[in-house]
Amino acid sequence: MKNDILNLKGSFDQRKNPGKPGSPKLAKNSIVSVKDIERLILYLEEMKRFWKIEKLLNGCLISVYYNTIIAKSNRCKFFLCNGSKSPNDTIVGAKFSDNKKKHIITHFIPYSAIENSIINAQYVINILNNEFNGSINDIYFNEKKNIECINCKSYNTSKSKFQKIIVDTSYIEKFDVERADFEINKSSIVTLYDTGTNTQELLEKLGIPIFNERILNKTTVLLDEQYLHTLLQKAPYLVAMAVENISELSPSDFSEPFEIDANLIPSPKNEPTIGVIDTLFDERVYFHEWVEFHNKIDVNIPTDADDYKHGTAVSSLIVDGPSINPHLDDGCGRFKVRHFGVATNRAFNSFTIIRTIKEIVAENRDIRVWNLSLGSNDEIKESFISAEGAVLDQIQFENDVIFVIAGTNNRDKDENRRIGAPADSINSIIVNSVDLNNIPADYSRRGIVLSFFTKPDVCYYGGTRDNYISVCEPLGESKVAGTSFAAPWIARKLSYLIDVIGLSKEIAKALIIDSAIGWENHKDFEELSLKGNGVVPIRIEDIIQSTEDEIKFVVEGVSEKYDTYKYSFPVPIYQNKHPYVAKATLCYFPKCSRNQGVDYTNTELDIYFGRIDDNGILKSINKNKQSIEDKEHYLFEEDARKLFRKWDNVKHISEPIKERSKGKKVYKNPMWGMSIKTKERLSNSDGEGIRFGVVVTLKEINGVNRIDDFIQQCHFKGWLVNRINVENRIDIYQTANEEITLE
Numbered sequence: 001m002k003n004d005i006l007n008l009k010g011s012f013d014q015r016k017n018p019g020k021p022g023s024p025k026l027a028k029n030s031i032v033s034v035k036d037i038e039r040l041i042l043y044l045e046e047m048k049r050f051w052k053i054e055k056l057l058n059g060c061l062i063s064v065y066y067n068t069i070i071a072k073s074n075r076c077k078f079f080l081c082n083g084s085k086s087p088n089d090t091i092v093g094a095k096f097s098d099n100k101k102k103h104i105i106t107h108f109i110p111y112s113a114i115e116n117s118i119i120n121a122q123y124v125i126n127i128l129n130n131e132f133n134g135s136i137n138d139i140y141f142n143e144k145k146n147i148e149c150i151n152c153k154s155y156n157t158s159k160s161k162f163q164k165i166i167v168d169t170s171y172i173e174k175f176d177v178e179r180a181d182f183e184i185n186k187s188s189i190v191t192l193y194d195t196g197t198n199t200q201e202l203l204e205k206l207g208i209p210i211f212n213e214r215i216l217n218k219t220t221v222l223l224d225e226q227y228l229h230t231l232l233q234k235a236p237y238l239v240a241m242a243v244e245n246i247s248e249l250s251p252s253d254f255s256e257p258f259e260i261d262a263n264l265i266p267s268p269k270n271e272p273t274i275g276v277i278d279t280l281f282d283e284r285v286y287f288h289e290w291v292e293f294h295n296k297i298d299v300n301i302p303t304d305a306d307d308y309k310h311g312t313a314v315s316s317l318i319v320d321g322p323s324i325n326p327h328l329d330d331g332c333g334r335f336k337v338r339h340f341g342v343a344t345n346r347a348f349n350s351f352t353i354i355r356t357i358k359e360i361v362a363e364n365r366d367i368r369v370w371n372l373s374l375g376s377n378d379e380i381k382e383s384f385i386s387a388e389g390a391v392l393d394q395i396q397f398e399n400d401v402i403f404v405i406a407g408t409n410n411r412d413k414d415e416n417r418r419i420g421a422p423a424d425s426i427n428s429i430i431v432n433s434v435d436l437n438n439i440p441a442d443y444s445r446r447g448i449v450l451s452f453f454t455k456p457d458v459c460y461y462g463g464t465r466d467n468y469i470s471v472c473e474p475l476g477e478s479k480v481a482g483t484s485f486a487a488p489w490i491a492r493k494l495s496y497l498i499d500v501i502g503l504s505k506e507i508a509k510a511l512i513i514d515s516a517i518g519w520e521n522h523k524d525f526e527e528l529s530l531k532g533n534g535v536v537p538i539r540i541e542d543i544i545q546s547t548e549d550e551i552k553f554v555v556e557g558v559s560e561k562y563d564t565y566k567y568s569f570p571v572p573i574y575q576n577k578h579p580y581v582a583k584a585t586l587c588y589f590p591k592c593s594r595n596q597g598v599d600y601t602n603t604e605l606d607i608y609f610g611r612i613d614d615n616g617i618l619k620s621i622n623k624n625k626q627s628i629e630d631k632e633h634y635l636f637e638e639d640a641r642k643l644f645r646k647w648d649n650v651k652h653i654s655e656p657i658k659e660r661s662k663g664k665k666v667y668k669n670p671m672w673g674m675s676i677k678t679k680e681r682l683s684n685s686d687g688e689g690i691r692f693g694v695v696v697t698l699k700e701i702n703g704v705n706r707i708d709d710f711i712q713q714c715h716f717k718g719w720l721v722n723r724i725n726v727e728n729r730i731d732i733y734q735t736a737n738e739e740i741t742l743e
Contacts, residue, residue, distance in 0.1 A: 002545040003707050005511075006553040007503075009720035010566065012676075017562035023147075023160075024077065024167040026138035032169050033135035034128050037121050040079070043175040044118050050177060051111055054237075056205060057195050059110050061092070061237050065173040066103040069096070072681060074171055075105065078120065078164035082113045088682070092193045093178075093240050094597040095383040100451045103598075106178055106240075108195050123157040124165045130155075141166060180232055180239035187245040188228050189351055189387045191220045192238045194595055203227075206234045214351075219595060220387065222351045240595060241384045243421070245350050265290070265320060265334075272499030273336040274318050274491050275370040277357060278311035280341035282474035285312060290319045291337045296356050297344070305474065307344045313471035313480060314373045315339050317488040324470040324477065328461060330489065331540045332496040338367060343374055350376075350421070354391045361395050368401055368498050368505065371491040372428075373484035375408035376420035382451060383597055386421030389428075390594040396427040397591045402498075402505045404491040406483040407432035407456045409443040419445045423455065426601060426649060427589045429494070429509060430455045430532070433462030433486040438535045443482065446529040450598045453648060456532040458516040462486030489536075496540055501724060506587050506693030507554045512536055513650060514585035514695045515543045519657050533652070544724050548705045551580075551698040554724075559605065559678045559690050567612055567673035570713030571698060572706040577663025578672075580698040582621050583654035584609045586676070588692040590649050593682070599647075603687035606677040607651050609696065611667055618673045622653035647681070661701040671717075 026032070051060040064076055072088070080087045093106035128134055131150055140146050141163075152159050192199060199219060200210045208230055214222040222245060223231065231239065268290045280303060281293045297303065315337045322329035342348070342356050353374075361370070372392075380386055385393070392403050405428045408420040423430045426449070433441040441464050447455035463469035463481030471480050490512065497508035516534035537543060546552040551572075557564055571578050590603040608620040674694065678687045700706060714721050 001548055002541070003548060003550060003552070003705065004723040004725050005544050005546060006551070006707075006711065006714075007722040007724055008553050008555045008714060009722065010555075010568075010718060012557040012564045012566050014559075014561040015563045015565070023144065024163040026136075026141045026167060026170055028138055030138045030170045031135055032128075032141075032166050034125050036169050037125050037128070037165070040169060040172060040175065041118055041121050044114055044121075047175055047177070048111075048114050048118075051114070054235075056202070056235055056238075057108075057197065059108050059195060060114060061106060061108055061177060061193055061195070062114070063093075063104050063106045063176050063178045065097075065176060066105070066171050067173050068102060068171065070103045070105070070171060072679075074167075076168045076172060078161055079117045079168045079172065079175075080107050080109050080113050081116070082109050091599075091682075092195070092595060094599040096451060096598050102173075104178070105599075106193065108193060120157060120161055121165055123155050124162055127152065127155050127157070127162055136166065177237050179236040180242065181236070187222065187224045188242045189216065189220060189245050190223050190228065190231070190242045191240045191384075191387075191595065193240045194219050195238075202238070203231070206231060216351065216354060216387065240597070241381070243350070243381065243386060244378065265323075268334070268336050271334055271336050272495050273338055273367055274495050275360070275364060275367040276311070276315050276318065276337050276339045277342055277360065277370060277372050278314050278339065278374060279343050279345050280308045280311050281315055281339045282308040282312045284474065285316070285472050287316060287319045287472065290334065291315050291339050293339045293341070296340050296342045296360070298352075301344065303344060307341075309473045309478075310345055310373070310484065311339060311341055313473050313478065314371065314484060314488055316472035317469070317485060318371060318492060320472070321489060321492065324472065328469075328489065328538055330492060330538055332492045332500075335492060335495055338364060348374060348376075350386075350388055354388055358391065358395065361399060361401060365399070369491055369495040370401060370403045371488055372403055372422065373406040373487050375406055375423055375483075377408070377411070378420055379418040379445075380421055380424045380449065382418075385424050385426070385450070385592070385594050385600055387594075388422035389425035390592065392422055392425040393427045393592045396425075396589050400505060402494060402509060403428040404487050404494060405430050406487040408445050409482045409484075410445045411443070417445050419447060419449075419455065424449045426453055426455075426592060429457045429490060429512065431462075431483060431487040431490050432456040432459045432530060432532065433464075433481070433483045434459045434531065434535055435464040436461065436467055440530040441481065441483075444530050447532065448525075448529055450600060452598075453600075454528055454532055454650065456530075457513060457650070458490065458533055459531045459535045460486040460489050461538075493536065493540060493543065497544070501544065501726075503554070503724075504556055504691065504693055506589065506691055507556055507695070508693075509650075510585045510587040510693045510695045511543055511554070513587065513652070514583075514697070517583075517585065517652055517654075519583065519654070519699070533650075541726070544726065546697065549700040549703045551700075551707050551710050552695065554693065554695050555674070556691065556693040557676070559676060559687055559692065562678055563675055564678070564692075565673065565675040567618075567669075567671055568717040568719070569672040569674065569696075570670075570710065570717055571672045572709045572713070573666055573670060574663070574702075574704070574706075576666055578611070578666060579663040579701050579704070581655040581657055581661055581701060582609065582696065582698050583652070584621070584674075584694055584696045586651040586692060586694050588649055588690055590690065591686040596681070599681055601647050601649055602681050603690055604647050604679040604681070605649075605651070605687070605690070605692055606679065607653060607694065608673075608675040608677070609653065609694075610672060611664060612669045612671060612673050614668050616669075618675055620653065621655050657699065663701065
């Protein structure tokens with residue numbers, strides 16, 4: 001017997017950030033000397049000379065090279081400052097150094113900001129020479145009284161400027177101008193740094209005419225080979241990123257097709273519809289009644305029989321996968337498909353596909369789950385998200401939809417080959433493939449994305465050369481293998497959770513990922529890069545039910561302020577202990593900024609879940625103390641990303657299950673709490689109103705089922721508790737979708 005998952009409904013409380021930023025502090029063991037500042041002044045003088053000659057822009061593009069992966073709070077505070085405008089507001093790009101250990105952040109500033117930086121840096125040199133014998137360390141600098149006693153006005157500056165320049169200097173290696181160096185000899189999608197100048201007008205100054213149909217957004221355009229070379233020759237500093245426009249499709253591994261008798265399949269009724277964006281669909285197959293096909297390929301592009309294989313095969317799995325692969329029967333039934341053919345089997349035009357996908361989603365708002373099994377054979381870039389991936393992230397932020405994307409396949413036997421676009425989409429679920437023993441398929445390609453994000457998200461069964469997946473192609477059944485045929489199974493599960501069960505996309509994504517992780521959350525880089533969070537269970541029951549000794553519940557909310565919290569989770573008590581270990585998975589769909597490079601996600605949601613001690617402090621199960629107020633918990637940015645997935649839109653926190661796990665102390669307040677802290681990378685409140693979903697699992701260490709006690713206590717605490725019961729939800733779905741004839 002299994003327990004149903006519980007859906008807890010209740011409003012979260014909201015509060016503003018009670019903390020106030022203190023005075024700038026030097027990191028431990030830091031020393032700043034006059035020579036350090038003089039070195040930066042030399043770089044700034046060189047920037048003055050360069051931009052005095054270059055007159056194309058009404059400002060200057062300058063990159064700050066940091067000596068570490070820099071936290072937002074430690075980005076330069078005064079160097080490159082433009083009057084009252086913070087340097088953080090002038091950022092137009094970010095990437096990592098070649099060794100992935102340092103930030104390079106690009107700003108667009110007026111020429112006067114360089115001059116002011118030099119002047120104020122010289123004032124600080126005078127203070128260091130006269131007051132501190134030419135250098136200062138963190139111990140002396142961080143003592144408030146040592147700075148307050150300085151008469152900074154006599155040096156034509158202020159204490160605040162002095163402190164900011166000292167701290168800036170401790171983190172900055174140099175200033176420079178980035179120059180694009182791309183080995184591209186084809187038509188390309190080019191993104192320029194945002195300099196506030198109309199892109200068409202800017203390129204026309206360089207002798208590059210651009211027509212409206214070649215503009216993707218205000219900084220991204222389509223350039224042919226000749227014009228790209230002109231741009232890189234005349235103004236290489238303008239180019240933030242560039243990728244080839246025509247991408248060869250990621251290959252699939254097919255064996256020979258063979259004829260079978262057409263399966264008997266009933267006519268569709270009120271089953272949910274999944275959107276498929278792929279190659280063409282052959283309307284002669286046995287399940288054609290279940291598929292509504294739209295051909296989006298230009299009539300002038302020739303097509304042949306092979307252009308119908310891949311798309312037809314993918315839709316066959318979504319409609320009728322369990323019938324032709326009984327060993328993968330997921331219990332989800334059949335699904336209707338609205339199939340959009342956007343590419344041939346040879347290559348796809350990225351620029352055209354981006355525009356087409358935008359139009360397709362806008363015109364089909366009734367579809368919540370989209371399957372995209374197209375992918376590029378080229379590798380993703382290490383410093384920025386692909387144009388296709390960024391558009392998909394934008395669509396998912398702005399619309400109540402979710403994409404399932406194939407992790408792309410490896411034909412070159414290169415064990416280190418990275419996944420191809422658009423499998424770098426952060427908001428989507430990216431699916432790689434494993435064999436029936438859960439070992440990565442030999443055609444698997446690797447994440448991680450932007451050297452940080454866990455992609456692929458999950459794995460599933462996409463067939464191998466020993467155990468192919470059966471699909472229906474125009475000529476009948478075929479045996480195939482590839483991530484293209486793993487993704488549709490996850491799309492089926494998501495549609496079941498969202499369209500049939502009625503869950504939000506945030507909860508549905510969290511459930512899929514949580515089911516793949518299980519209780520084993522200690523994956524090394526090798527495993528993460530190939531399998532992501534793990535293999536999703538075959539049966540839908542294993543996702544929406546838990547074992548007898550587990551209490552699994554979902555909650556969702558909206559972040560309106562810094563802290564979104566609820567301190568009323570009644571975890572059962574036995575013999576004055578909480579006899580549980582816990583885990584939680586958080587998912588949200590943030591707004592993303594492609595022009596910010598490696599600093600791609602605009603919003604950070606940081607989850608805390610656990611008991612509340614006698615001081616009223618929430619003791620999170622993963623010992624996360626990043627946001628504990630009124631205490632010093634300094635953590636390097638690189639460690640925060642590694643340990644607590646800072647800036648990731650999927651968070652999983654857990655406790656290990658041990659043979660001799662003991663019950664937890666019950667504090668004066670016996671409730672457990674959850675807190676979601678919201679932080680912004682930029683200064684435009686992108687996280688305000690962002691939705692989140694959390695899946696929590698409590699495992700009883702003695703194997704006892706205490707779910708009824710939990711439900712009762714939840715009612716007492718004001719929670720509305722709904723069981724996610726499959727039979728009941730199917731009845732509700734079917735009733736809601738019945739056609740009523742009025743006489």
